[in-house]
Amino acid sequence: MNESWPVAELDAVRRLRVIARSTPGTTFAERLLDAPFDRVWALASDLENQLPLMITDIGSFTVTSAVGERLEARARSPLGLRARFDVVLRPGWCLMQSRFVLGGMAAVAEEGGTRLAFFGGLRLPGIGAADRVLHPLMAPMGARALKRLTDQLDGTPRRRCGPARG
Template identity: 40%
Template structure:
């Protein structure tokens, strides 16, 4: 059986597919006039760039990293703490703690630029669900911040 079809997805499509299985997850996307490498350099720099983009992240420390897995210790502006664990690949990241979900992806956009997709929020313990309040608003703020960071570095 060597004639099985093979599905090819980019990072943004993968994030959309996984988020579709999480009740309350809202994927927010924007095309930015920057390369995937430049966008991902900011988003995957968890201790610096990531904290500039994510509205609620005051401080993030990489606790462990092994190839495609990472564990982060995060502190919010409100003093809450989370140990986020997940997968990080070029252009793709899915992180979860017991009470938090953060996912982001970046892929080249046909015609130029980079499509960035974000989702996340407060998780409902024991379920594939997040509390939908403020998810889209926070993602829009994150995308605005990302665009400003990229503009200031060019």
């Protein structure tokens, strides 16, 4: 390579958008928040407290080990279903996957605030064939998850109905 090669660098939100759009069975949402990056990411990266508030299918999310930016966590649904997640968590970037679920968040500082993105979806054999049917059903999920998080930033705490099961 020489210096005349084109270079394309993507920020964290754009990288997450590429992953979401190239992965069947996922939803993606983003919004510009009127809040500084440090405040937004401090809240978003508090996975144990925020994921159960953002995603109704998560009753609890517990980090079981952490080595640098690599985490392992256990999620439990309100119905008692369990999943082990591998997580990469660094400033502005979170990518999580279990055997059947894939998700993540990204944030970048922009003029006027912070752009925050969320994506989630299923990792199932043959999901690509069902993507046309699943996409409209899953599309609102990402927007709802972001709204629940931004409600926290705006001082509108969201509480779960009933106690979370650990």
